[in-house]
Amino acid sequence: MTAILSIKDLRKSYADGFEALKGVSLDIREGEILALLGPNGAGKTTLISTVCGITTPTSGSVTVGGHDTQTEYRAARSMIGLVPQEIVLEPFEKVLNTVRFSRGLFGYRPDNARIEQILRKLSLWDKRKNAIKELSGGMKRRVLIAKALAHEPKILFLDEPTAGVDVELRKDMWDIVAELKQSGVTIILTTHYIEEAEAIADRVGVINRGELLLVQDKDKLMAQMGQKQIEVTLTEPISEIPASLAQHGLTLNGNGLTLVYTYDTNAERTGITKLLNDVAQAGLVLRDVQTRQSSLEEIFVTLVSGDAA
Amino acid sequence: MNWAAIAAIYRFEMARFFRTLAQSFLSPVLSTSLYFIVFGTAIGSRIQEIEGVSYGAFIVPGLIMLSVVMLSISSASFGIYFPKFLGTIYELLSAPVNFLEIVTGYVGAAATKALFVGLVILGTATFFVDIRIEHPFAMAAFLILSCLSFSLLGFIVGIWASNFEQMSLIPQLVVTPLIFLGGTFYSVSMLPPLWQTITLFNPVVYLISGFRWSFYGLADVPIGWSLLAIAAFTGICLGVIWWIFKTGWRIRS
Numbered sequence: 001m002t003a004i005l006s007i008k009d010l011r012k013s014y015a016d017g018f019e020a021l022k023g024v025s026l027d028i029r030e031g032e033i034l035a036l037l038g039p040n041g042a043g044k045t046t047l048i049s050t051v052c053g054i055t056t057p058t059s060g061s062v063t064v065g066g067h068d069t070q071t072e073y074r075a076a077r078s079m080i081g082l083v084p085q086e087i088v089l090e091p092f093e094k095v096l097n098t099v100r101f102s103r104g105l106f107g108y109r110p111d112n113a114r115i116e117q118i119l120r121k122l123s124l125w126d127k128r129k130n131a132i133k134e135l136s137g138g139m140k141r142r143v144l145i146a147k148a149l150a151h152e153p154k155i156l157f158l159d160e161p162t163a164g165v166d167v168e169l170r171k172d173m174w175d176i177v178a179e180l181k182q183s184g185v186t187i188i189l190t191t192h193y194i195e196e197a198e199a200i201a202d203r204v205g206v207i208n209r210g211e212l213l214l215v216q217d218k219d220k221l222m223a224q225m226g227q228k229q230i231e232v233t234l235t236e237p238i239s240e241i242p243a244s245l246a247q248h249g250l251t252l253n254g255n256g257l258t259l260v261y262t263y264d265t266n267a268e269r270t271g272i273t274k275l276l277n278d279v280a281q282a283g284l285v286l287r288d289v290q291t292r293q294s295s296l297e298e299i300f301v302t303l304v305s306g307d308a309a
Numbered sequence: 310m311n312w313a314a315i316a317a318i319y320r321f322e323m324a325r326f327f328r329t330l331a332q333s334f335l336s337p338v339l340s341t342s343l344y345f346i347v348f349g350t351a352i353g354s355r356i357q358e359i360e361g362v363s364y365g366a367f368i369v370p371g372l373i374m375l376s377v378v379m380l381s382i383s384s385a386s387f388g389i390y391f392p393k394f395l396g397t398i399y400e401l402l403s404a405p406v407n408f409l410e411i412v413t414g415y416v417g418a419a420a421t422k423a424l425f426v427g428l429v430i431l432g433t434a435t436f437f438v439d440i441r442i443e444h445p446f447a448m449a450a451f452l453i454l455s456c457l458s459f460s461l462l463g464f465i466v467g468i469w470a471s472n473f474e475q476m477s478l479i480p481q482l483v484v485t486p487l488i489f490l491g492g493t494f495y496s497v498s499m500l501p502p503l504w505q506t507i508t509l510f511n512p513v514v515y516l517i518s519g520f521r522w523s524f525y526g527l528a529d530v531p532i533g534w535s536l537l538a539i540a541a542f543t544g545i546c547l548g549v550i551w552w553i554f555k556t557g558w559r560i561r562s
Contacts, residue, residue, distance in 0.1 A: 052403040056561055074311070074405040082403050088396035097324060104317025105404040147400070 003027035004079075004186050005051070005155055010060035012046055012210075020046040022210040023060070028155070028188060033181055034215075035197035036190040037300055038207035044190040045085060047207070048157050052082045064155065078106055081153030085160045085190075087140045091133035095124055098132065099146045106151030118149050122176065138169040145176065156180060158189040162196060174200050194297040198222075208304050222299065223265060230272065232259040232279060233288040242282040248275050265293075314406045318414025319421075322388050326422050333422065334429060337376050341430045344372055345437040348494065359496050362525050365438040370521040371493030372434070377427040377452065378459045378488060378513075382480050385419035385463030390470050393560070402561060408554030412464060419460035420453070427452055440524065447532075448523035454539050455516060461546035468559050487513045492521075497529035512538055 005028040012021040020043050028034055038044050049055040051062050053073060061068060067075040090098060099115055119125040122142040127135060132143060141161065148156060158177070162170040170193075177187055177200055191197055197204050197218065205215040214221070237256035248271065251260045259279070263270045279286070326333055349365030356364040392398040401411060434440060442448050462479075470476045491513030497505055508514055509530070519535025522528035528535070553560070 054402045077405040084399050101317050101321045104313045107311045107313045
Protein backbone atom coordinates (compact mmCIF):
# COMPACT_ATOMS: atom_id res chain seq x y z
CA MET A 1 0.00 0.00 0.00
CA THR A 2 1.15 3.55 -0.69
CA ALA A 3 1.70 6.18 1.97
CA ILE A 4 -1.03 8.81 1.94
CA LEU A 5 0.61 10.76 4.72
CA SER A 6 4.33 10.99 5.15
CA ILE A 7 5.98 12.61 8.15
CA LYS A 8 9.74 13.13 7.98
CA ASP A 9 11.93 14.02 10.94
CA LEU A 10 9.30 16.33 12.40
CA ARG A 11 10.49 18.48 15.28
CA LYS A 12 8.68 21.00 17.40
CA SER A 13 10.33 23.07 20.11
CA TYR A 14 8.58 25.80 22.05
CA ALA A 15 10.02 29.14 23.08
CA ASP A 16 10.72 27.86 26.60
CA GLY A 17 12.97 25.18 25.11
CA PHE A 18 10.52 22.33 25.59
CA GLU A 19 10.84 19.80 22.78
CA ALA A 20 7.40 18.36 22.14
CA LEU A 21 8.45 16.37 19.07
CA LYS A 22 11.98 15.06 18.70
CA GLY A 23 12.26 14.00 15.09
CA VAL A 24 9.19 11.91 14.37
CA SER A 25 9.09 10.02 11.07
CA LEU A 26 6.03 8.06 10.10
CA ASP A 27 4.34 6.82 6.93
CA ILE A 28 0.62 6.24 7.05
CA ARG A 29 -0.85 3.88 4.50
CA GLU A 30 -3.96 4.64 2.57
CA GLY A 31 -7.05 3.07 4.11
CA GLU A 32 -5.54 1.93 7.37
CA ILE A 33 -6.46 2.67 10.96
CA LEU A 34 -3.42 3.69 12.94
CA ALA A 35 -3.68 4.07 16.69
CA LEU A 36 -1.17 6.32 18.40
CA LEU A 37 -0.72 5.31 21.98
CA GLY A 38 1.07 7.33 24.57
CA PRO A 39 0.77 8.75 28.04
CA ASN A 40 -0.35 12.33 28.72
CA GLY A 41 2.07 14.87 27.34
CA ALA A 42 3.74 12.34 25.04
CA GLY A 43 3.30 14.57 22.00
CA LYS A 44 0.27 12.94 20.38
CA THR A 45 -1.78 16.11 20.10
CA THR A 46 1.25 18.18 19.06
CA LEU A 47 1.92 15.69 16.29
CA ILE A 48 -1.66 15.95 15.04
CA SER A 49 -1.72 19.76 15.39
CA THR A 50 1.47 20.06 13.39
CA VAL A 51 0.23 17.82 10.60
CA CYS A 52 -3.07 19.74 10.45
CA GLY A 53 -1.48 23.20 10.36
CA ILE A 54 -2.53 24.41 13.80
CA THR A 55 1.06 24.37 15.02
CA THR A 56 4.06 25.34 12.92
CA PRO A 57 6.85 22.76 12.93
CA THR A 58 10.36 23.79 13.94
CA SER A 59 11.83 21.52 11.28
CA GLY A 60 10.98 18.48 9.21
CA SER A 61 8.29 18.00 6.63
CA VAL A 62 4.84 16.53 6.22
CA THR A 63 3.27 15.58 2.91
CA VAL A 64 -0.36 14.66 2.47
CA GLY A 65 -1.18 12.87 -0.76
CA GLY A 66 2.14 14.20 -2.06
CA HIS A 67 1.37 17.81 -1.10
CA ASP A 68 3.67 19.54 1.35
CA THR A 69 1.68 20.95 4.29
CA GLN A 70 3.71 24.16 4.30
CA THR A 71 4.06 25.07 0.63
CA GLU A 72 0.90 23.44 -0.72
CA TYR A 73 -1.22 23.86 2.37
CA ARG A 74 -4.48 24.22 0.48
CA ALA A 75 -4.25 20.87 -1.28
CA ALA A 76 -2.82 19.18 1.82
CA ARG A 77 -5.33 20.53 4.31
CA SER A 78 -8.38 19.89 2.17
CA MET A 79 -7.64 16.17 2.40
CA ILE A 80 -7.65 16.17 6.20
CA GLY A 81 -10.48 16.13 8.70
CA LEU A 82 -9.73 16.74 12.35
CA VAL A 83 -11.79 15.77 15.38
CA PRO A 84 -10.16 17.52 18.31
CA GLN A 85 -9.79 16.10 21.76
CA GLU A 86 -11.71 18.83 23.57
CA ILE A 87 -15.34 19.44 22.74
CA VAL A 88 -15.01 22.84 21.12
CA LEU A 89 -18.21 24.11 19.54
CA GLU A 90 -20.18 27.36 19.39
CA PRO A 91 -22.84 26.71 22.03
CA PHE A 92 -25.57 28.88 20.53
CA GLU A 93 -25.20 27.67 16.97
CA LYS A 94 -27.49 25.05 15.46
CA VAL A 95 -26.08 21.64 14.57
CA LEU A 96 -26.93 21.96 10.90
CA ASN A 97 -25.37 25.41 10.56
CA THR A 98 -22.13 24.48 12.22
CA VAL A 99 -21.74 21.45 9.95
CA ARG A 100 -22.53 23.56 6.89
CA PHE A 101 -19.94 26.08 8.06
CA SER A 102 -17.26 23.39 8.14
CA ARG A 103 -18.08 22.28 4.63
CA GLY A 104 -17.91 25.84 3.31
CA LEU A 105 -14.69 26.59 5.13
CA PHE A 106 -12.98 23.82 3.22
CA GLY A 107 -14.11 25.27 -0.07
CA TYR A 108 -17.07 23.03 -0.83
CA ARG A 109 -20.35 24.30 -2.21
CA PRO A 110 -23.35 23.70 0.08
CA ASP A 111 -24.77 20.21 -0.44
CA ASN A 112 -27.83 19.49 1.69
CA ALA A 113 -28.10 15.87 0.61
CA ARG A 114 -24.51 15.17 1.62
CA ILE A 115 -24.95 16.91 4.98
CA GLU A 116 -28.15 14.97 5.62
CA GLN A 117 -26.35 11.71 4.88
CA ILE A 118 -23.60 12.53 7.36
CA LEU A 119 -25.99 13.65 10.07
CA ARG A 120 -28.14 10.55 9.63
CA LYS A 121 -25.10 8.28 9.81
CA LEU A 122 -24.14 9.88 13.11
CA SER A 123 -27.73 9.82 14.45
CA LEU A 124 -27.78 13.61 14.54
CA TRP A 125 -30.46 14.27 11.94
CA ASP A 126 -33.24 14.60 14.54
CA LYS A 127 -31.11 17.10 16.43
CA ARG A 128 -30.14 19.19 13.42
CA LYS A 129 -32.19 22.20 14.51
CA ASN A 130 -31.06 22.07 18.12
CA ALA A 131 -28.56 24.54 19.48
CA ILE A 132 -25.37 22.75 20.41
CA LYS A 133 -25.64 23.66 24.08
CA GLU A 134 -28.80 21.53 24.25
CA LEU A 135 -26.93 18.35 23.30
CA SER A 136 -25.37 15.74 25.55
CA GLY A 137 -21.60 15.30 25.65
CA GLY A 138 -21.73 12.24 23.40
CA MET A 139 -23.88 14.06 20.86
CA LYS A 140 -21.46 16.99 20.83
CA ARG A 141 -18.65 14.62 20.01
CA ARG A 142 -20.70 13.33 17.11
CA VAL A 143 -21.16 16.92 15.93
CA LEU A 144 -17.37 17.30 15.91
CA ILE A 145 -17.11 14.19 13.77
CA ALA A 146 -19.86 15.45 11.45
CA LYS A 147 -17.98 18.72 11.04
CA ALA A 148 -14.80 16.87 10.15
CA LEU A 149 -16.64 14.65 7.66
CA ALA A 150 -18.56 17.54 6.09
CA HIS A 151 -15.73 18.28 3.72
CA GLU A 152 -15.21 14.69 2.64
CA PRO A 153 -11.69 14.14 3.97
CA LYS A 154 -9.45 11.32 2.80
CA ILE A 155 -7.68 11.26 6.15
CA LEU A 156 -9.41 11.61 9.47
CA PHE A 157 -7.62 12.44 12.70
CA LEU A 158 -9.48 11.47 15.84
CA ASP A 159 -7.77 12.88 18.90
CA GLU A 160 -8.93 10.75 21.81
CA PRO A 161 -12.41 10.23 20.39
CA THR A 162 -13.64 8.19 23.32
CA ALA A 163 -12.11 10.09 26.24
CA GLY A 164 -14.80 10.49 28.87
CA VAL A 165 -17.38 8.62 26.82
CA ASP A 166 -19.48 5.82 28.30
CA VAL A 167 -19.02 2.22 27.23
CA GLU A 168 -22.02 2.08 24.93
CA LEU A 169 -21.06 5.25 23.12
CA ARG A 170 -17.50 4.02 22.80
CA LYS A 171 -18.76 0.93 20.99
CA ASP A 172 -20.86 3.22 18.76
CA MET A 173 -17.77 5.24 18.02
CA TRP A 174 -15.87 2.12 17.07
CA ASP A 175 -18.67 1.18 14.69
CA ILE A 176 -18.51 4.62 13.13
CA VAL A 177 -14.76 4.29 12.69
CA ALA A 178 -15.17 0.84 11.13
CA GLU A 179 -17.76 2.23 8.69
CA LEU A 180 -15.48 5.10 7.75
CA LYS A 181 -12.67 2.68 7.06
CA GLN A 182 -15.05 0.72 4.86
CA SER A 183 -15.71 3.86 2.86
CA GLY A 184 -11.99 4.22 2.27
CA VAL A 185 -11.06 6.90 4.79
CA THR A 186 -7.64 6.60 6.39
CA ILE A 187 -7.93 7.03 10.14
CA ILE A 188 -5.36 8.07 12.69
CA LEU A 189 -6.57 8.03 16.24
CA THR A 190 -4.87 8.77 19.49
CA THR A 191 -6.02 7.07 22.59
CA HIS A 192 -5.29 6.32 26.19
CA TYR A 193 -7.35 3.19 26.02
CA ILE A 194 -5.27 0.32 24.88
CA GLU A 195 -8.33 -1.85 24.44
CA GLU A 196 -9.42 0.68 21.85
CA ALA A 197 -6.27 0.24 19.81
CA GLU A 198 -6.56 -3.48 20.30
CA ALA A 199 -10.15 -3.49 19.11
CA ILE A 200 -9.99 -1.33 15.99
CA ALA A 201 -6.46 -0.50 14.86
CA ASP A 202 -4.56 -2.11 12.00
CA ARG A 203 -1.29 -0.69 13.21
CA VAL A 204 -0.16 0.71 16.51
CA GLY A 205 2.36 3.46 17.12
CA VAL A 206 3.71 4.13 20.56
CA ILE A 207 4.83 7.66 21.29
CA ASN A 208 6.47 8.88 24.46
CA ARG A 209 8.25 12.12 25.33
CA GLY A 210 8.15 13.34 21.75
CA GLU A 211 9.61 10.21 20.22
CA LEU A 212 7.94 7.48 18.26
CA LEU A 213 9.13 4.33 19.99
CA LEU A 214 7.67 1.93 17.46
CA VAL A 215 5.08 1.47 14.76
CA GLN A 216 3.94 -2.01 13.96
CA ASP A 217 1.07 -4.14 12.78
CA LYS A 218 -1.05 -4.70 15.82
CA ASP A 219 -1.16 -8.47 15.52
CA LYS A 220 2.56 -8.74 14.90
CA LEU A 221 3.28 -6.44 17.77
CA MET A 222 1.21 -8.47 20.13
CA ALA A 223 2.76 -11.68 18.93
CA GLN A 224 6.28 -10.31 19.07
CA MET A 225 6.07 -8.56 22.35
CA GLY A 226 3.61 -11.03 23.75
CA GLN A 227 4.46 -13.11 26.71
CA LYS A 228 2.25 -15.99 27.55
CA GLN A 229 1.60 -17.58 30.87
CA ILE A 230 0.48 -21.08 31.78
CA GLU A 231 -1.43 -21.44 35.00
CA VAL A 232 -1.39 -24.94 36.37
CA THR A 233 -4.03 -25.55 39.03
CA LEU A 234 -3.40 -28.43 41.42
CA THR A 235 -5.89 -30.62 43.23
CA GLU A 236 -4.02 -30.32 46.52
CA PRO A 237 -2.29 -27.18 47.76
CA ILE A 238 1.48 -27.26 48.24
CA SER A 239 3.48 -25.12 50.65
CA GLU A 240 6.49 -24.65 48.44
CA ILE A 241 7.64 -25.37 44.92
CA PRO A 242 9.39 -28.78 44.74
CA ALA A 243 13.17 -28.53 44.18
CA SER A 244 12.88 -30.55 40.96
CA LEU A 245 10.83 -27.70 39.43
CA ALA A 246 13.19 -24.89 40.51
CA GLN A 247 14.77 -24.56 37.02
CA HIS A 248 11.42 -23.46 35.50
CA GLY A 249 11.23 -20.20 37.48
CA LEU A 250 7.66 -20.79 38.61
CA THR A 251 5.64 -18.70 40.99
CA LEU A 252 3.16 -20.12 43.42
CA ASN A 253 -0.22 -18.38 43.70
CA GLY A 254 -3.72 -18.89 45.03
CA ASN A 255 -3.01 -20.42 48.43
CA GLY A 256 -0.54 -22.86 47.00
CA LEU A 257 -2.98 -24.19 44.39
CA THR A 258 -1.66 -22.50 41.24
CA LEU A 259 1.74 -22.66 39.58
CA VAL A 260 2.40 -19.87 37.05
CA TYR A 261 4.90 -20.32 34.24
CA THR A 262 5.83 -17.40 31.97
CA TYR A 263 7.29 -18.03 28.53
CA ASP A 264 8.05 -16.24 25.31
CA THR A 265 5.86 -17.24 22.39
CA ASN A 266 8.68 -16.45 19.96
CA ALA A 267 11.25 -18.66 21.63
CA GLU A 268 12.50 -21.69 19.76
CA ARG A 269 11.50 -23.90 22.64
CA THR A 270 8.84 -22.77 25.04
CA GLY A 271 9.68 -25.42 27.62
CA ILE A 272 6.07 -26.40 28.11
CA THR A 273 6.52 -30.13 27.49
CA LYS A 274 9.39 -30.38 29.93
CA LEU A 275 7.49 -28.38 32.53
CA LEU A 276 4.43 -30.60 32.37
CA ASN A 277 6.62 -33.73 32.48
CA ASP A 278 8.48 -32.42 35.52
CA VAL A 279 5.22 -31.51 37.25
CA ALA A 280 3.97 -35.07 36.75
CA GLN A 281 7.35 -36.48 37.90
CA ALA A 282 7.10 -34.42 41.08
CA GLY A 283 3.88 -36.30 41.84
CA LEU A 284 1.58 -33.28 41.56
CA VAL A 285 -1.98 -33.91 40.32
CA LEU A 286 -3.45 -31.35 37.91
CA ARG A 287 -6.98 -30.00 38.10
CA ASP A 288 -6.75 -27.47 35.29
CA VAL A 289 -4.35 -25.81 32.85
CA GLN A 290 -4.95 -22.33 31.42
CA THR A 291 -2.95 -20.04 29.18
CA ARG A 292 -3.08 -16.26 29.18
CA GLN A 293 -1.57 -13.82 26.64
CA SER A 294 -0.32 -10.42 27.67
CA SER A 295 -2.52 -7.58 26.46
CA LEU A 296 -1.42 -4.59 24.47
CA GLU A 297 -1.63 -2.68 27.71
CA GLU A 298 1.11 -4.74 29.29
CA ILE A 299 3.22 -4.38 26.17
CA PHE A 300 2.68 -0.66 26.26
CA VAL A 301 3.57 -0.30 29.92
CA THR A 302 6.74 -2.32 29.32
CA LEU A 303 7.75 -0.09 26.42
CA VAL A 304 7.03 3.22 28.09
CA SER A 305 8.61 2.31 31.40
CA GLY A 306 11.63 0.93 29.54
CA ASP A 307 11.88 4.29 27.78
CA ALA A 308 11.76 6.19 31.05
CA ALA A 309 14.57 4.12 32.56
CA MET B 310 -9.42 32.36 -3.62
CA ASN B 311 -11.55 30.06 -1.48
CA TRP B 312 -14.81 31.94 -2.04
CA ALA B 313 -16.88 29.24 -0.40
CA ALA B 314 -14.87 29.73 2.80
CA ILE B 315 -15.38 33.49 2.77
CA ALA B 316 -19.11 32.96 2.26
CA ALA B 317 -19.21 30.36 5.04
CA ILE B 318 -17.51 32.66 7.56
CA TYR B 319 -19.66 35.60 6.49
CA ARG B 320 -22.90 33.63 6.79
CA PHE B 321 -21.88 32.15 10.13
CA GLU B 322 -21.13 35.59 11.55
CA MET B 323 -24.28 37.15 10.14
CA ALA B 324 -26.31 34.34 11.71
CA ARG B 325 -24.97 35.46 15.08
CA PHE B 326 -26.19 38.98 14.30
CA PHE B 327 -29.65 37.83 13.27
CA ARG B 328 -29.96 35.61 16.34
CA THR B 329 -29.75 38.77 18.41
CA LEU B 330 -31.57 41.02 15.96
CA ALA B 331 -33.73 42.74 18.56
CA GLN B 332 -30.65 43.68 20.52
CA SER B 333 -28.66 44.62 17.41
CA PHE B 334 -31.49 46.74 16.06
CA LEU B 335 -33.24 48.19 19.08
CA SER B 336 -30.27 49.24 21.14
CA PRO B 337 -28.85 51.70 18.56
CA VAL B 338 -32.34 53.07 17.87
CA LEU B 339 -32.95 53.59 21.57
CA SER B 340 -29.57 55.13 22.35
CA THR B 341 -29.78 57.47 19.35
CA SER B 342 -33.27 58.53 20.35
CA LEU B 343 -31.99 59.30 23.85
CA TYR B 344 -29.14 61.39 22.41
CA PHE B 345 -31.64 63.37 20.36
CA ILE B 346 -34.00 63.88 23.26
CA VAL B 347 -31.18 65.05 25.54
CA PHE B 348 -28.86 66.90 23.16
CA GLY B 349 -31.21 67.71 20.34
CA THR B 350 -34.32 68.84 22.18
CA ALA B 351 -33.56 69.49 25.84
CA ILE B 352 -30.10 71.03 25.66
CA GLY B 353 -29.80 71.57 21.91
CA SER B 354 -32.61 74.13 21.84
CA ARG B 355 -30.43 76.39 23.97
CA ILE B 356 -27.39 75.99 21.74
CA GLN B 357 -27.19 78.30 18.77
CA GLU B 358 -26.91 77.04 15.22
CA ILE B 359 -23.45 76.04 14.03
CA GLU B 360 -22.69 77.63 10.68
CA GLY B 361 -26.36 77.58 9.78
CA VAL B 362 -27.05 74.02 10.91
CA SER B 363 -29.23 73.34 13.96
CA TYR B 364 -27.38 71.63 16.80
CA GLY B 365 -29.61 68.56 16.63
CA ALA B 366 -28.80 68.07 12.95
CA PHE B 367 -25.15 68.96 13.48
CA ILE B 368 -24.52 66.01 15.79
CA VAL B 369 -26.14 63.40 13.50
CA PRO B 370 -22.97 62.49 11.54
CA GLY B 371 -20.99 62.27 14.79
CA LEU B 372 -23.62 60.07 16.43
CA ILE B 373 -23.67 57.74 13.44
CA MET B 374 -19.87 57.53 13.52
CA LEU B 375 -19.89 56.90 17.26
CA SER B 376 -22.16 53.86 16.92
CA VAL B 377 -20.62 52.60 13.70
CA VAL B 378 -17.07 52.74 15.06
CA MET B 379 -17.95 51.11 18.37
CA LEU B 380 -20.03 48.39 16.73
CA SER B 381 -17.42 47.66 14.07
CA ILE B 382 -14.78 47.15 16.72
CA SER B 383 -16.96 45.12 19.05
CA SER B 384 -18.39 42.76 16.44
CA ALA B 385 -15.13 42.15 14.59
CA SER B 386 -13.18 41.63 17.82
CA PHE B 387 -15.83 39.33 19.22
CA GLY B 388 -16.09 37.43 15.94
CA ILE B 389 -12.46 36.33 16.05
CA TYR B 390 -11.94 36.33 19.82
CA PHE B 391 -14.88 34.02 20.55
CA PRO B 392 -13.47 31.10 18.46
CA LYS B 393 -10.14 31.68 20.18
CA PHE B 394 -11.84 31.63 23.57
CA LEU B 395 -13.91 28.53 22.78
CA GLY B 396 -11.11 26.73 20.94
CA THR B 397 -13.13 26.45 17.72
CA ILE B 398 -10.36 28.38 15.97
CA TYR B 399 -8.68 25.00 15.39
CA GLU B 400 -11.01 24.59 12.46
CA LEU B 401 -10.02 27.89 10.91
CA LEU B 402 -6.32 27.12 11.32
CA SER B 403 -6.61 23.65 9.81
CA ALA B 404 -8.76 24.75 6.87
CA PRO B 405 -7.39 25.48 3.40
CA VAL B 406 -7.84 29.23 3.79
CA ASN B 407 -5.39 32.11 3.78
CA PHE B 408 -5.37 35.26 5.89
CA LEU B 409 -7.10 37.34 3.27
CA GLU B 410 -10.05 34.97 3.17
CA ILE B 411 -10.40 34.81 6.95
CA VAL B 412 -10.19 38.59 7.28
CA THR B 413 -12.61 39.18 4.40
CA GLY B 414 -15.16 36.88 6.03
CA TYR B 415 -14.96 38.26 9.55
CA VAL B 416 -14.37 41.90 8.70
CA GLY B 417 -16.96 41.81 5.92
CA ALA B 418 -19.60 40.54 8.33
CA ALA B 419 -18.68 43.03 11.06
CA ALA B 420 -18.70 45.91 8.58
CA THR B 421 -22.10 44.82 7.24
CA LYS B 422 -23.57 44.84 10.74
CA ALA B 423 -22.10 48.27 11.46
CA LEU B 424 -23.34 49.63 8.14
CA PHE B 425 -26.81 48.30 8.86
CA VAL B 426 -26.86 49.94 12.29
CA GLY B 427 -25.48 53.19 10.83
CA LEU B 428 -28.35 53.32 8.37
CA VAL B 429 -30.85 52.53 11.12
CA ILE B 430 -29.52 55.47 13.14
CA LEU B 431 -29.67 57.73 10.11
CA GLY B 432 -33.27 56.66 9.62
CA THR B 433 -34.09 57.23 13.28
CA ALA B 434 -32.51 60.69 13.17
CA THR B 435 -34.87 61.79 10.40
CA PHE B 436 -37.74 61.48 12.87
CA PHE B 437 -36.13 64.07 15.14
CA VAL B 438 -34.33 66.56 12.93
CA ASP B 439 -34.17 67.77 9.36
CA ILE B 440 -31.22 66.19 7.64
CA ARG B 441 -29.82 67.02 4.26
CA ILE B 442 -27.08 65.07 2.53
CA GLU B 443 -25.18 67.31 0.12
CA HIS B 444 -22.71 64.69 -1.06
CA PRO B 445 -24.45 61.29 -0.91
CA PHE B 446 -21.64 59.38 -2.63
CA ALA B 447 -19.03 60.80 -0.29
CA MET B 448 -21.33 60.04 2.61
CA ALA B 449 -21.68 56.39 1.52
CA ALA B 450 -17.94 56.11 0.92
CA PHE B 451 -17.04 57.52 4.35
CA LEU B 452 -19.59 55.33 6.04
CA ILE B 453 -18.45 52.16 4.31
CA LEU B 454 -14.75 52.93 4.77
CA SER B 455 -15.29 53.65 8.46
CA CYS B 456 -17.16 50.36 8.91
CA LEU B 457 -14.37 48.48 7.15
CA SER B 458 -11.39 50.15 8.75
CA PHE B 459 -12.69 49.96 12.31
CA SER B 460 -13.74 46.35 11.74
CA LEU B 461 -10.11 45.70 10.77
CA LEU B 462 -9.03 47.38 13.99
CA GLY B 463 -11.56 45.25 15.88
CA PHE B 464 -10.13 42.12 14.27
CA ILE B 465 -6.67 43.10 15.53
CA VAL B 466 -8.06 43.73 19.01
CA GLY B 467 -9.75 40.32 18.96
CA ILE B 468 -6.52 38.57 17.98
CA TRP B 469 -4.52 40.52 20.55
CA ALA B 470 -6.91 40.10 23.47
CA SER B 471 -6.32 37.15 25.73
CA ASN B 472 -9.37 37.75 27.91
CA PHE B 473 -12.71 39.53 27.79
CA GLU B 474 -11.39 42.43 29.85
CA GLN B 475 -8.76 43.26 27.25
CA MET B 476 -11.45 43.12 24.58
CA SER B 477 -13.17 46.16 26.04
CA LEU B 478 -9.92 47.93 26.91
CA ILE B 479 -9.21 49.46 23.49
CA PRO B 480 -12.79 50.51 22.70
CA GLN B 481 -13.42 52.02 26.13
CA LEU B 482 -10.07 53.52 27.04
CA VAL B 483 -8.85 54.60 23.62
CA VAL B 484 -11.62 54.80 21.05
CA THR B 485 -14.41 56.31 23.18
CA PRO B 486 -12.29 59.30 24.33
CA LEU B 487 -11.01 59.83 20.79
CA ILE B 488 -14.55 59.90 19.44
CA PHE B 489 -15.94 62.18 22.15
CA LEU B 490 -12.98 64.54 21.76
CA GLY B 491 -13.06 64.18 17.99
CA GLY B 492 -15.85 66.67 17.35
CA THR B 493 -18.87 64.40 17.64
CA PHE B 494 -20.81 66.93 19.67
CA TYR B 495 -19.02 70.14 18.73
CA SER B 496 -17.15 71.88 15.99
CA VAL B 497 -13.40 72.06 16.40
CA SER B 498 -13.64 75.80 15.69
CA MET B 499 -15.43 76.22 19.04
CA LEU B 500 -12.26 75.24 20.90
CA PRO B 501 -9.52 77.60 22.13
CA PRO B 502 -6.62 77.86 19.60
CA LEU B 503 -4.26 75.59 21.58
CA TRP B 504 -6.83 72.81 21.79
CA GLN B 505 -7.64 73.21 18.11
CA THR B 506 -4.00 72.31 17.37
CA ILE B 507 -3.93 69.41 19.83
CA THR B 508 -7.17 68.06 18.40
CA LEU B 509 -5.55 67.72 14.99
CA PHE B 510 -3.53 64.79 16.37
CA ASN B 511 -6.76 62.89 16.96
CA PRO B 512 -7.40 60.78 13.85
CA VAL B 513 -11.12 60.60 14.56
CA VAL B 514 -11.39 64.37 13.93
CA TYR B 515 -10.62 63.77 10.25
CA LEU B 516 -13.18 61.02 10.05
CA ILE B 517 -16.04 62.93 11.64
CA SER B 518 -15.13 66.12 9.82
CA GLY B 519 -15.19 64.37 6.45
CA PHE B 520 -18.41 62.61 7.26
CA ARG B 521 -20.08 65.84 8.40
CA TRP B 522 -18.87 67.57 5.26
CA SER B 523 -20.71 64.99 3.16
CA PHE B 524 -23.92 65.98 4.97
CA TYR B 525 -23.74 69.76 5.33
CA GLY B 526 -20.63 70.84 3.47
CA LEU B 527 -19.11 71.86 6.83
CA ALA B 528 -15.61 70.64 7.66
CA ASP B 529 -13.08 71.21 10.44
CA VAL B 530 -10.24 70.02 8.23
CA PRO B 531 -9.96 69.93 4.41
CA ILE B 532 -11.83 66.98 2.90
CA GLY B 533 -8.71 65.69 1.17
CA TRP B 534 -7.02 65.24 4.53
CA SER B 535 -10.01 63.32 5.80
CA LEU B 536 -9.82 60.93 2.87
CA LEU B 537 -6.10 60.55 3.31
CA ALA B 538 -6.48 59.86 7.03
CA ILE B 539 -9.02 57.10 6.59
CA ALA B 540 -7.04 55.55 3.74
CA ALA B 541 -3.87 55.58 5.86
CA PHE B 542 -5.72 54.10 8.83
CA THR B 543 -7.14 51.29 6.68
CA GLY B 544 -3.67 50.65 5.24
CA ILE B 545 -2.05 50.44 8.68
CA CYS B 546 -4.69 48.00 9.93
CA LEU B 547 -4.26 45.81 6.85
CA GLY B 548 -0.50 45.84 7.31
CA VAL B 549 -0.78 44.78 10.94
CA ILE B 550 -3.16 41.97 10.05
CA TRP B 551 -0.89 40.76 7.28
CA TRP B 552 1.96 40.65 9.78
CA ILE B 553 -0.17 38.80 12.34
CA PHE B 554 -0.95 36.03 9.90
CA LYS B 555 2.55 35.89 8.53
CA THR B 556 4.06 35.39 11.97
CA GLY B 557 1.12 33.54 13.52
CA TRP B 558 1.22 36.02 16.39
CA ARG B 559 -1.21 34.99 19.15
CA ILE B 560 -2.87 32.40 16.93
CA ARG B 561 -0.46 29.72 15.78
CA SER B 562 2.00 28.28 18.24
